[in-house]
Amino acid sequence: GAVVSQHPSWVICKSGTSVKIECRSLDFQATTMFWYRQFPKQSLMLMATSNEGSKATYEQGVEKDKFLINHASLTLSTLTVTSAHPEDSSFYICSASPNRVNSNQPQHFGDGTRLSIL
Amino acid sequence: AQRVTQPEKLLSVFKGAPVELKCNYSYSGSPELFWYVQYSRQRLQLLLRHISRESIKGFTADLNKGETSFHLKKPFAQEEDSAMYYCALSGYNQGGKLIFGQGTELSVKP
Numbered sequence: 001g002a003v004v005s006q007h008p009s010w011v012i013c014k015s016g017t018s019v020k021i022e023c024r025s026l027d028f029q030a031t032t033m034f035w036y037r038q039f040p041k042q043s044l045m046l047m048a049t050s051n052e053g054s055k056a057t058y059e060q061g062v063e064k065d066k067f068l069i070n071h072a073s074l075t076l077s078t079l080t081v082t083s084a085h086p087e088d089s090s091f092y093i094c095s096a097s098p099n100r101v102n103s104n105q106p107q108h109f110g111d112g113t114r115l116s117i118l
Numbered sequence: 119a120q121r122v123t124q125p126e127k128l129l130s131v132f133k134g135a136p137v138e139l140k141c142n143y144s145y146s147g148s149p150e151l152f153w154y155v156q157y158s159r160q161r162l163q164l165l166l167r168h169i170s171r172e173s174i175k176g177f178t179a180d181l182n183k184g185e186t187s188f189h190l191k192k193p194f195a196q197e198e199d200s201a202m203y204y205c206a207l208s209g210y211n212q213g214g215k216l217i218f219g220q221g222t223e224l225s226v227k228p
Binding site: 032034044046095105109110111 | 152154161162163164167204213214215216217218219220221
């Protein structure tokens with residue numbers, strides 16, 4: 001089945017550091033990937049849609065200069081949290097689905113990345 | 119506005135009891151509805167989607183457009199069903215973008 005790999009699974013770093021999180025589709029190509037954020041005991045909140053070869057589309061209230069997204073290939077999207085601060089500490093999850101024409105394919109999720117900013 | 123509402127944060131039942139996890143949605147159009155499940159220390163995974171109209175692990179969900187609901191049901195709960203359940207909505211031609219409900223934690227006691 002379709003597998004999405006996310007790396008790293010856990011990051012602890014100092015305030016002011018930039019952190020890059022990778023999301024890979026291992027056995028399929030994905031033109032579009034999604035990045036979500038999840039606070040403890042809360043739901044997943046869509047942050048942005050990552051589009052291969054073009055700019056990401058950000059949801060309202062998400063700072064694009066804070067959360068840089070790059071989707072350079074059909075199997076890799078990266079989320080960089082720039083100059084991270086404690087309030088950016090959260091669980092970040094990506095998802096992707098195989099490219100299909102005229103079809104709304106279900107999403108496959110990565111394991112998530114727990115980011116802790118000290 | 120697009121919205122998914124799961125009114126119960128926690129649902130606790132005994133093994134063998136029926137289970138119903140509620141989900142209501144708001145969407146101006148014909149959405150696609152999903153149930154995702156997250157077992158302890160595992161990734162989110164698809165449980166079922168309304169267009170498939172199938173039963174997975176004994177769970178079923180019927181889309182009721184009149185009541186804008188997509189409740190998840192199982193006649194006899196098992197301990198291994200204990201998990202977080204998320205109802206999600208995707209609009210037509212939105213490329214798979216999902217709007218999630220708040221999630222319901224199901225606890226099945228022996």
